Amino acid sequence: MYTDYIKQGMLEQHNVEVEFVSIGRWTEVDDMNTALAAGDAPDVCVTYSYPTIAKYAQMGGIVNLNDIDGKPLEEYKDILPNLWNLLSPTNNIYWDQNPETGDLWAIEATLAENARINTFIRKDWLDKLGLALPTTEEEFHDCLVAFRDNAETLLGADADKMVPYSTSYDIGWRNDLLFMAYVPDDAKDEDLYIHGFDDRHLLYPNYKEGVRVLNKWYNEGLVWKDFAEYAQDSSHEDDMMKAGFVGAFQHNWDYPYRGGDDSIQANLQRSAGDDAAYIAVDCFVNDAGVHRKFLAPPIDRKVFFPATNDEPLASLLYLDFISDPETIAFLQLGKEGESYNAVEGGFEKLATTGDWLQNSLNNIDYTITVNGLYLGDATAVTTALGYAPVASDLINVANAAAKADGRIVKVFNCGDIEAEQEYGTQLPTFRDTLLNKAVVASEEEFDAVYDQGMQDYLDNGGQAIIDERTAKMADIFGYTAE
Amino acid sequence: MNKGVIVPDGRRGTKSANFKSYMRRYGTLYLLLILPLVFFIIFRYAPMAYILSAFKQNNIFKAPWELPWAKNNGFEWFIKAFKDRTFHNALRNTLTLNLLDLACGFPAPILLALLLNELSFRRFKKITQTVLYMPHFLSWIIISGLALRLFAGNDGLINILYKRMTANPDASIPFMSKPNWWVATYVVLGIWKEAGWGTIIYLAALTNISPELYEAAAVDGAGRFKRIWHVTLPGLRPTIITLLIMNLGRILGSEFDRPLALSNKLVTDVSHVISIYVYQRGLQNSQFSLSTAVGLFQSVVGVIFLIAANSLAKRMGERGIM
Numbered sequence: 001m002y003t004d005y006i007k008q009g010m011l012e013q014h015n016v017e018v019e020f021v022s023i024g025r026w027t028e029v030d031d032m033n034t035a036l037a038a039g040d041a042p043d044v045c046v047t048y049s050y051p052t053i054a055k056y057a058q059m060g061g062i063v064n065l066n067d068i069d070g071k072p073l074e075e076y077k078d079i080l081p082n083l084w085n086l087l088s089p090t091n092n093i094y095w096d097q098n099p100e101t102g103d104l105w106a107i108e109a110t111l112a113e114n115a116r117i118n119t120f121i122r123k124d125w126l127d128k129l130g131l132a133l134p135t136t137e138e139e140f141h142d143c144l145v146a147f148r149d150n151a152e153t154l155l156g157a158d159a160d161k162m163v164p165y166s167t168s169y170d171i172g173w174r175n176d177l178l179f180m181a182y183v184p185d186d187a188k189d190e191d192l193y194i195h196g197f198d199d200r201h202l203l204y205p206n207y208k209e210g211v212r213v214l215n216k217w218y219n220e221g222l223v224w225k226d227f228a229e230y231a232q233d234s235s236h237e238d239d240m241m242k243a244g245f246v247g248a249f250q251h252n253w254d255y256p257y258r259g260g261d262d263s264i265q266a267n268l269q270r271s272a273g274d275d276a277a278y279i280a281v282d283c284f285v286n287d288a289g290v291h292r293k294f295l296a297p298p299i300d301r302k303v304f305f306p307a308t309n310d311e312p313l314a315s316l317l318y319l320d321f322i323s324d325p326e327t328i329a330f331l332q333l334g335k336e337g338e339s340y341n342a343v344e345g346g347f348e349k350l351a352t353t354g355d356w357l358q359n360s361l362n363n364i365d366y367t368i369t370v371n372g373l374y375l376g377d378a379t380a381v382t383t384a385l386g387y388a389p390v391a392s393d394l395i396n397v398a399n400a401a402a403k404a405d406g407r408i409v410k411v412f413n414c415g416d417i418e419a420e421q422e423y424g425t426q427l428p429t430f431r432d433t434l435l436n437k438a439v440v441a442s443e444e445e446f447d448a449v450y451d452q453g454m455q456d457y458l459d460n461g462g463q464a465i466i467d468e469r470t471a472k473m474a475d476i477f478g479y480t481a482e
Numbered sequence: 483m484n485k486g487v488i489v490p491d492g493r494r495g496t497k498s499a500n501f502k503s504y505m506r507r508y509g510t511l512y513l514l515l516i517l518p519l520v521f522f523i524i525f526r527y528a529p530m531a532y533i534l535s536a537f538k539q540n541n542i543f544k545a546p547w548e549l550p551w552a553k554n555n556g557f558e559w560f561i562k563a564f565k566d567r568t569f570h571n572a573l574r575n576t577l578t579l580n581l582l583d584l585a586c587g588f589p590a591p592i593l594l595a596l597l598l599n600e601l602s603f604r605r606f607k608k609i610t611q612t613v614l615y616m617p618h619f620l621s622w623i624i625i626s627g628l629a630l631r632l633f634a635g636n637d638g639l640i641n642i643l644y645k646r647m648t649a650n651p652d653a654s655i656p657f658m659s660k661p662n663w664w665v666a667t668y669v670v671l672g673i674w675k676e677a678g679w680g681t682i683i684y685l686a687a688l689t690n691i692s693p694e695l696y697e698a699a700a701v702d703g704a705g706r707f708k709r710i711w712h713v714t715l716p717g718l719r720p721t722i723i724t725l726l727i728m729n730l731g732r733i734l735g736s737e738f739d740r741p742l743a744l745s746n747k748l749v750t751d752v753s754h755v756i757s758i759y760v761y762q763r764g765l766q767n768s769q770f771s772l773s774t775a776v777g778l779f780q781s782v783v784g785v786i787f788l789i790a791a792n793s794l795a796k797r798m799g800e801r802g803i804m
Contacts (some may be wrong), residue, residue: 029765029766029768030765033542033765033768036542036543037542037543039543052768056542056543056768057770059540059541059542059543060541060543061542062544153648160651161637169746169747183567225635225636225637225654226634226635226636226637227639228659228746228747228748229630229634229635229658229659229746229748230630230634230746231626231743231745234630307543325776394652422767424767425762425766425767426568426762426763426767429750429762432747433747433748433750433751435747436746436747436748437747437748438660440748459567460567
């Protein structure tokens, strides 16, 4: 139904025929490599990885958007009104423009929802133990200790399954709020940019001290002991939350509420009673007394045209059509009465099957120029209602907490960083190894393990990227660190 | 001298007539061969042309023969790999894991086959064999899931029992989280999965040993172990040698799903093998030339080991495989 709408719309408005090519949701780089190498990649491609695009561009496999039929993108502005309305020229359209050559290999889609991470805690356990919602790291720690020490009260026969605080091997993402509370509030945008290529903030100043706290908690028996042994895609941790064994954790801002009837929250209520609930708390405060969260800049996925695209103009018109507010609203909501009902101030989505079923949340994989619900003033209400049967109050609390005191680090466009293309994809492995080992180390060994791991990280490309970014910042923006 | 063959009508044929009659008789067999040959040429030999990309500049948009040579006389990628510490680790881990697999995993099916062979209750033997084959059909992804439920440091079944037995809630064996323990788990799981399947070929060889030899040995007063030592094992020798040679040819080859599925971030120092290196660098980081170079290196070393083991076997009086 949704694809038909796009095909028909493009045919009627621009006389362009659209064909969809499906690829793996989490393996798009592998799949695109194959398609590009075979020369049969679709005319419009989307990926989350800019270094991948930069590498394709270097090999001559991508259309330069500033050289379509010899003209820069700016010349086509008038026929692309929706694209220019939706995207900001500086933040999205020309974000990736090379400051020296003017080449433009990709357009950045916008991120409509920039909430990232929240801390969740079992509200019903706090009530049972007579504890208030924690407002500082110390109070949060006290809650975890209370969970640990009262396992029998809280879990009865399952007391030995108690996990006061759970995390996964993805330490950087899953404890970000704890760690970010240790970053000095006066850290400069320039320095954070130079050290910000790791999307888990590993190289931010004073990060180690945050990890040290988690290491201490681990050694106090507050953290799930086996977290490092369960790999990606394991549902074991979710299952523990659903069964009601986990007291607190940090995760994506709406994580326990995702999936409606099958969400962690809905399952938790089934297994631990109607009172059971994870609630978002905002309790990590930095040196300036602020609940600092580093939010993502409003850029997200990257759209590019492979060199085999012989009608780039038609592809641009496609981007314009897909950015039309009317198109976006239809793709995200569907049809009134079938897939949503209008309510005061927004829309309530209905459970659907068949034609109206969306193959990704809010059809974000069709609305390639915007990621997240984009309905103007109706967005907030619609978001809160979008998690039924989870109560909308929980969603509102979580959404507000995730953005409170948010900081978006300014990004400096330094063009292509070669070391990033070379090492960018292998560094996360070194990061995860370092953080996992450091967390499970004994408190005495913590420094040695952390420093050794950091040395490996820097030796295997981390330092090279820092050096190149530092040099470019000096060249282009005249910035030198103190 | 033209030997010729006797053609059906009894006359000595000329060369072309010989060929014609030969084809008349066996032509259909050659016809049958065409399909597999085409398969091998298209899917096995033609792609080998892309080995060239190990010596060329990295570009997925062009065929390797259109590309300029890589730096350092085409050896840029090899030099790069050998300067890369990650590759050194991967090479070391591949060798360690494969040698351990060979030392522990190779004798396992032989012992198992000997044990099975000594079983006289046929029905029990058949059932045991079938049960032993089963793990071979499970993928490593499934096994890794099972392994975690059994071996996880805290809530794995074995550690739960261990805690109860020692009455110490903090007792735990780090099967999956300490490098040495992980290697042991890796090897043991490999034996568990493949030993049963490996017995098939030995059991087949055992059926070829003449029962008269056993009878003669028994008459000479040989007990059960003497018979195994002097009759069964010598009978298995050619099979053992053949399989050993083939195993040595894979000494630098590495499985992909096994280390990937069993690994976790605490043991990457010992679990990161060449195939994972190739996957990360080649597929995820689009450095196809580098990963082709590494793959080529692996194959060349494999062939050298294969030939060396083969000639060694021949020198020791065995038949070898080539």
